[in-house]
Amino acid sequence: MSDAHNSKSKSTSRTLVSRIDRSYFHRPNALARMRRLLVLISFIFGIGWCVWGAIDTAKHHAPGPVAHVHAKWENDCEACHVPYSPIKDNTWLTSQKSMQVLETKCQVCHRVGIHHPLQMSSETGSCASCHVDHRGREVDLNRTSDRSCTVCHAAIATHRKSDASIATAPSPEISSITQFDDEHHPQFASLAVDPGRLKFSHGRHMLPGLSFGPLAFDGNATDKPKDRVAISYGMLAEQDREKYQPKGSHSDEFVQLSCASCHEFVPSLPVGDIRAVSGLVASSPPGAYSLPVEFERHCAACHALPITGSDKPSASSLDTRGKDDIPHGLRAEAIRLYLEQTILQKAIQSDTTILDLKVPRSPLPSPQDQTIPDERLRTLISATVDASRTFVRGGCAKCHLVEDKELPFETSLLATDHPQKNSSSQSTWFSVGPVRVPAVWLRKAKFNHQVHRASDCRECHDAAYPNQIADIGGSLFPVGSPLDNQQVMIAGRHSCVRCHGPSKFDSATGTMIGGVRFDCVECHGYHGLGTHGLSSEAIESQSELFPAVRSHPIDDFLGSKKSLSDGSVPESFRSGSR
Amino acid sequence: MLMPRENSLIIDRKSWPKDRRWVIGIATISIVATIGYLYEWVSVASLPGGSSRSGFLYGIVAGLIIAFELLLWPRKHVRSWRIGSAQQWLRAHVWLGLLSVPLVLMHAKLLFIGGLLNWAIMITFLIVIASGIWGLVLQQFLPRMLLEQVPAETIYDQVDHVASQQCKETERLVKATCEPGIQALHWDKEHLHENLSEQSAEDDNDDPGFVVVTGFRSMTGIQGKVLDTVPVYKTIQGTQSISNHFFSEIRPYLKTGRRSDSLLVSPMETSRLMAKLRATCPTEASFVIDHLEHVCTMRRQLDLQIRIHHWLHGWLLVHVPLSVALGILLLIHVPVALMYW
Numbered sequence: 001m002s003d004a005h006n007s008k009s010k011s012t013s014r015t016l017v018s019r020i021d022r023s024y025f026h027r028p029n030a031l032a033r034m035r036r037l038l039v040l041i042s043f044i045f046g047i048g049w050c051v052w053g054a055i056d057t058a059k060h061h062a063p064g065p066v067a068h069v070h071a072k073w074e075n076d077c078e079a080c081h082v083p084y085s086p087i088k089d090n091t092w093l094t095s096q097k098s099m100q101v102l103e104t105k106c107q108v109c110h111r112v113g114i115h116h117p118l119q120m121s122s123e124t125g126s127c128a129s130c131h132v133d134h135r136g137r138e139v140d141l142n143r144t145s146d147r148s149c150t151v152c153h154a155a156i157a158t159h160r161k162s163d164a165s166i167a168t169a170p171s172p173e174i175s176s177i178t179q180f181d182d183e184h185h186p187q188f189a190s191l192a193v194d195p196g197r198l199k200f201s202h203g204r205h206m207l208p209g210l211s212f213g214p215l216a217f218d219g220n221a222t223d224k225p226k227d228r229v230a231i232s233y234g235m236l237a238e239q240d241r242e243k244y245q246p247k248g249s250h251s252d253e254f255v256q257l258s259c260a261s262c263h264e265f266v267p268s269l270p271v272g273d274i275r276a277v278s279g280l281v282a283s284s285p286p287g288a289y290s291l292p293v294e295f296e297r298h299c300a301a302c303h304a305l306p307i308t309g310s311d312k313p314s315a316s317s318l319d320t321r322g323k324d325d326i327p328h329g330l331r332a333e334a335i336r337l338y339l340e341q342t343i344l345q346k347a348i349q350s351d352t353t354i355l356d357l358k359v360p361r362s363p364l365p366s367p368q369d370q371t372i373p374d375e376r377l378r379t380l381i382s383a384t385v386d387a388s389r390t391f392v393r394g395g396c397a398k399c400h401l402v403e404d405k406e407l408p409f410e411t412s413l414l415a416t417d418h419p420q421k422n423s424s425s426q427s428t429w430f431s432v433g434p435v436r437v438p439a440v441w442l443r444k445a446k447f448n449h450q451v452h453r454a455s456d457c458r459e460c461h462d463a464a465y466p467n468q469i470a471d472i473g474g475s476l477f478p479v480g481s482p483l484d485n486q487q488v489m490i491a492g493r494h495s496c497v498r499c500h501g502p503s504k505f506d507s508a509t510g511t512m513i514g515g516v517r518f519d520c521v522e523c524h525g526y527h528g529l530g531t532h533g534l535s536s537e538a539i540e541s542q543s544e545l546f547p548a549v550r551s552h553p554i555d556d557f558l559g560s561k562k563s564l565s566d567g568s569v570p571e572s573f574r575s576g577s578r
Numbered sequence: 579m580l581m582p583r584e585n586s587l588i589i590d591r592k593s594w595p596k597d598r599r600w601v602i603g604i605a606t607i608s609i610v611a612t613i614g615y616l617y618e619w620v621s622v623a624s625l626p627g628g629s630s631r632s633g634f635l636y637g638i639v640a641g642l643i644i645a646f647e648l649l650l651w652p653r654k655h656v657r658s659w660r661i662g663s664a665q666q667w668l669r670a671h672v673w674l675g676l677l678s679v680p681l682v683l684m685h686a687k688l689l690f691i692g693g694l695l696n697w698a699i700m701i702t703f704l705i706v707i708a709s710g711i712w713g714l715v716l717q718q719f720l721p722r723m724l725l726e727q728v729p730a731e732t733i734y735d736q737v738d739h740v741a742s743q744q745c746k747e748t749e750r751l752v753k754a755t756c757e758p759g760i761q762a763l764h765w766d767k768e769h770l771h772e773n774l775s776e777q778s779a780e781d782d783n784d785d786p787g788f789v790v791v792t793g794f795r796s797m798t799g800i801q802g803k804v805l806d807t808v809p810v811y812k813t814i815q816g817t818q819s820i821s822n823h824f825f826s827e828i829r830p831y832l833k834t835g836r837r838s839d840s841l842l843v844s845p846m847e848t849s850r851l852m853a854k855l856r857a858t859c860p861t862e863a864s865f866v867i868d869h870l871e872h873v874c875t876m877r878r879q880l881d882l883q884i885r886i887h888h889w890l891h892g893w894l895l896v897h898v899p900l901s902v903a904l905g906i907l908l909l910i911h912v913p914v915a916l917m918y919w
Binding site for chain 1: 622691698892914
């Protein structure tokens, strides 16, 4: 470099050439030095990041936090993952085997049934293909997109097994479902027919006084048939009056029932009130479905079950305490046994000389029993039992479908000591059929009354209210509807779409309507609605394994009194108490 | 010095026949890839991510492209490799880099991703791409600007050396032809030690009676620096102001350029100063004033060259280090993603 300064002194070609520093490229300039320094820093940064990632694995390598239900396994990847095996079904390396291994991991905790018997296995995704995790703590893994449903249900005919032996063509209503509205979603199939066999009038029970006839509001019935009682609070038994009479009302006011008088929900029950419910109701959130209506809880206040005409409640009081009402829900054999026993007891009480006669030592004489009942006793109570049977049958038939049933005479208290006569003779009694009122009406979808509690019952159950208006003295009063048990009291899809749909302006009311979620999983569950692992179809098909899941037979209403079905009479019944 | 053609990729009419094949190729691949991605999106009813069929495929291709892009660095350092010309490597580097953008975006679920590593990779990738595009854009016009506006261009690393040399030559010229002014005496006093060493070197040589200075010639489209030999007969009377202004203003500017905060950075201020000197100094000193104005212009060009050079190469300070970081992060991403996907 020093020679470069000598350009003045010697102007030889060497000195001229030396004006340029020929070794400049051996020394990096500032830019190059800075670049090398930054490369080194980047290298250290990359290595440091890797080390940090190795320490805090989940935060670095997972695409996001797992849902709170899986938070326990946030740092245990292999609780759900299998190394080098894709967890989703739309990858190049997914195989039946890999999916099976992964599904096994899910099903350690989540045992689910198949979606539908006709689903195509080739189109059935893995758990993770629908339930995508690592999207944050608060994400609901069950909130899958509508597209995951409509990918098949938009044209369900092409996404069902083509086996002609099991597959039937889908009905036009369900052949194409793309979203929830009046055009693209069928009417609720569960509401097409009322399977119930109970004679009942919601309309009448919602009227003041529970009378068919129109009532003036002065407390008296007008044009009231003699056999129909307009019920006031004063006519109820003391304990029932506390239940039904609003505070501040007078005892001579007519009874006014509401929906909640009979349709109770778990959150409104007092502590310790235990009810028998179906498996589906039990596995649903509290208050989702109403509890079953029970005779003793919801009907007995007004509906006595006398065994003779003389025991009927009077026009002034429905209190039947101390009278021989037959317990509700007995089977045919138990009804006969109860009537024979009660009438025998009455006969003994009325004529003590009968006690001098021989009586059976046990209610059901065995072949070894050599005791001979007295013909006089048999004759005395036989006619009364027949009359009582007819009377009770009429009482049952008021609400239930009653069918004849032949009972063997030999199991009767009135059986003779002649086996041939007993075996050849049968007495015609009656049986009360099951009411078949579904515990849950919407079999394919879920519903929660509790979350709809702010809505008026009438918005969805308008048909249950009195729908006839009578002009009485210039004023309009509701008139109870006739028996309406053939009519489903749930409005169905149309009442849902008013809220569960896109938000829009309603020109009729001038307000915004809709806006409530209306995606598929809002109501439907791919794996069913009931206890975890059971689809709705599986619940029905496995009802043998889960008796509590079946629709209510009449004895389900009885709960603990189910032992009556074996023919024995509990001690409490023998005392005649209700 | 003009950026070597092999180190830049200028896309113009001349290079279009070569670039056209790349443009058509990456456009076709991008469109096909996008169609495939959209098809899978519609089919599976959710945004395909890195594990999906299309996403995984695009991830592999993008990963290979990034690996190839990183090979440009060793390729430049090992010029003896006979695997294509530098121009071909650079062209492939640019166009394949652009192709990786749609592939990576689709692999990354259109940025709907999570995880610190994934975001670190994605942010690094996007910055690398953005800096690369920025560099490519700069390469389209800065070299031409350098050619047109910096005829006195020299090797970037030699700028300080050349400026220093010009300063010394001009100083000799001023000392030889102008009367020393007060500023010159102050300067000599302050830089006595430095002057002594230079004087001793000069004493060892005969005075040839001339001064060699760097000049500039431009004719018939050819331009470049030349060495001018200026004969020195005697000191010109009445040129103290030239000497004073040289040591007080011109010399610091010639030495350090813009860093001197001199008013001579402005061409107008330079012209004004020179006009003032011409008005106060005898006509015989006009060649000295012309030379002073000329070296100030050359110094200004060297400053411009430095600025253009920084723009032309500054993006590499972002592009290269982050490319290295991206490569390291990808080395972690690949096995981890394959392990739990």
